Amino acid sequence: MNVANYIAITFPSCSANEGFARAAAAAFAAQLDPTLEELGDIKTAVSEAVTNAIVHAYPDTIGKIALKAKILEGDVLELTVRDWGRGIADVEKAREPLFTTGGEERSGMGFTIMESFMDTLRVTSKEGQGTKVVMRRRIAKRGRR
């Protein structure tokens, strides 16, 4: 396959879309023939990133979220979740386990989960402008497992 396949979806930051976003990512990833466990990891990572955009990027408003899933060379799945919300002042600190600005309803484990469920996690953010989360996970061909 020479042309990299991808999907791009945008949706408003309504919590009802959390389930849709992870199901869409999993359905797209299915062409790489992942195991159930890999699918679970992909769904979880997308759910974390999208929930962050809904909860933290747009705390008092409904804003736009973009989800992109792409297949890179070597059976690598790349997932990008973008928002144009309030941004993160200190990304390094935000990525630390247990760091949260979300109070009792959050546990500060979202980035830690994304990091351990995917091969790589890149977070770029600018206060007042938004956040971009890019995650990659290689899905090994079954015969080579």
Next chain:
Amino acid sequence: MDIRTKLEEQTLTIQLCGELDHHGAKGLMERMDALMERDLPRKTILDLEQLRFMDSSGIAVILRAKRRMEALGGNLVVVNIPKQAARVLDTAGLGRYVKLI
């Protein structure tokens, strides 16, 4: 997110069915709080057998249920944890705070 409940000899069992994410977490917490306050159980068993998906929102739900039960002088155990949920709970190190079976 659906729940099924059972009260037997001061043990409240709450079975979670479906997907537990931020969308359903708040309503679930409120229903669980109300059940515990009504039944005043000695012990609450959170049964995850029918849970098809859980993300970090579930961690906060479990920790809150544990605090509620402790405030009532009881305890909480989480049982029948599916693989996907177990990976989330393990990554968060939740086993240090809550009894997971």
